[in-house]
Amino acid sequence: MNKKIELLAPAGDLERAKVAIRFGANAVYLGGKRFSLRSRASNFEISDIKEACDYAREYGAHIHVTINIIPHDEDFDGLEGYLKELENAGVTAVIVASPTIIQTVKKVAPKLEVHLSTQMSTTNLKAIEYYQRLGVDRIVYARECNLEEVCMISKNSPVPTEAFIHGGMCVNYSGRCTLSNAMTLRDANRGGCAQSCRWKYHLIQGEKEISKEDCLFSMSSKDLMAVDVLYDLMDANVASLKIEGRMKSAYYIASVVHTYRKAIDEIAQTEKPLDAERLEYYANELSKAENRPTSIGFYRGLPTAKAHLYGINGAGVTHDFVGVVMAYDQDSQIAKVQVRNVFGCGYELEVFGPHIDNEAFVVDSIINSDKENIEVANQPMTIVEVKIPFIVEPQDLIRRK
Ligand code: SF4
Known part of the structure; x- marks a missing residue:
């Protein structure tokens, strides 16, 4: 069992990075103003990233930086200089979604670990072996893997693995969605997702509208909440457990990190799965954050209609x-x-x-x-x-x- 499993939290600005670390995250991932999905919302100048690294070091924690765009030729300008700045700032790892960027990191900033983004939809051992040959140091699973796959692959993977445990899910296959591009001309794979899946739509079948004005259709997924499978993930030697939500508030980050910190520590101490009472306790704690309603995602197999949000958003928050x-x-x-x-x-x-x-x-x-x-x-x-x-x-x- 990996008792020292990393709890990896998101941060949209320096304050939230510090909150995550103070509340028990072992590592924080954030994005700079370029090369990152969510770059439009980023508040991290290189000086902020350096301050985050210095702060993390005091707590024995690490900073990971997302460089996870799907780059076009014009996107490479300034990349090499930026990678060197990140290396000098004390960043531990960059999260990437492009073979070209993997090779560039290895060439110009070799002290940075390369973590393969969930955008690359890694779902099998052969793919991990391939990416290892390219120099990848860790892979982040596609959120569409089930628990059996994650456990089998993690036990046999030649590089450490990282699995999502909490936060928003894409209704389309992660990283393979152009809904936002089509609806808003904002490229979801270059930092511009407008979350078009969560808009409300009129449903038309043939000539006839089948949605009702007071109940329009949304393609939104429920958020992931994986406290039920924490023990299995730790037992399978997954290296890192990741919380989604770089746009979320400091309160959300604190609540979710605090809860998973306690749950992980409890499992590490008892070396047993959480019983029904403890699972209910942690689920209740997580409901105090600003979640949407939650589901177990793909961990127990293909999600059913129950994992979908048909109209409500943000319901179920208790505090x-x-x-x-x-x-x-x-x-x-x-x-x-x-x-x-x-x-x-x-x-x-x-x-x-x-x-x-x-x-x-x-x-x-x-x-x-x-x-x-x-x-x-x-x-x-x-x-x-x-x-x-x-x-x-x-x-x-x-x-x-
Ligand atoms: S529009 Fe929705 S499904 Fe598509 S990338 Fe954005 S959040 Fe994901």
Whole structure:
């Protein structure tokens, strides 16, 4: 069993990279402003990537950078210089989806590990052996592999393997979708996916519309949640467990990373699969993040209609993120809290952080920055004082049911 399995989290900016590491990720993947899917949303300049690497090093963690576009000839300008900058910044690995980029990394930045992106749809051992000959150091499975395949291949693979455990799924075969290109002229394989699959569509059969105005059709998949198969993945010596979601919030990253960190550590300690009660506990913890409804993806075989979202989006979330602890005075038990969402006196809130596990308290008073007692904190990003009857730390997060 791989008790030291890597928990790999996404980050859309420096703050989220630090949150992921603080909450227990062993590695974080992020994208720069070029060469990456999601590049339109990236906030990472090379200086930010360097700061992320320095921060990760303090925690014994690693930074991976996505260079996973499907490149056309004009896309190579500046690539070699960028790879050298990443190597010098202390990046551990680049995630790539092109044989040309694999060869370029090996030539100009040989200290970087090359991880083969899920965009390459790797589903079999022969493909891994082929990519190993090209110099690939790790492969990320296609999300369309089932559990039996992932376990068999991981036990026999000549290079370490990485499997998705949580987050959004494509309704088309990962990396082989041009829906966004067709609908918006934004190339999904060059960083521009507009998530057109999640739009609402009129269904026309022949001449007749069969959708109803109040129930249009969406091609959206449910999100993946693979806590049920964590033990199997660890037992099969998978090297890394990956969470999807570079566009997700810091709260989402913290909640999901925190939960999988605990689940992995529990399995490593007991060396046993999670029982039904623990599985329910972790599924409940994950539902506190801003997920869409979830399914097991392809791990138990081809998804059925139950793994599809026919209209709803974002349903099933049980908690709202309401604040961040900025400071705490142990004598007075007063915490300074940055408000992120409405809460008031009498509300039961829950605090969680790297060293605190879902401690609840009832708000008995709130003092604003003018030292006035207020009943409701409803001004986002302002700082209020709240009594919390147990020790909390700066950057712990607060949520409410
Ligand atoms: S449109 Fe949907 S299925 Fe296609 S790449 Fe984007 S998210 Fe994936």
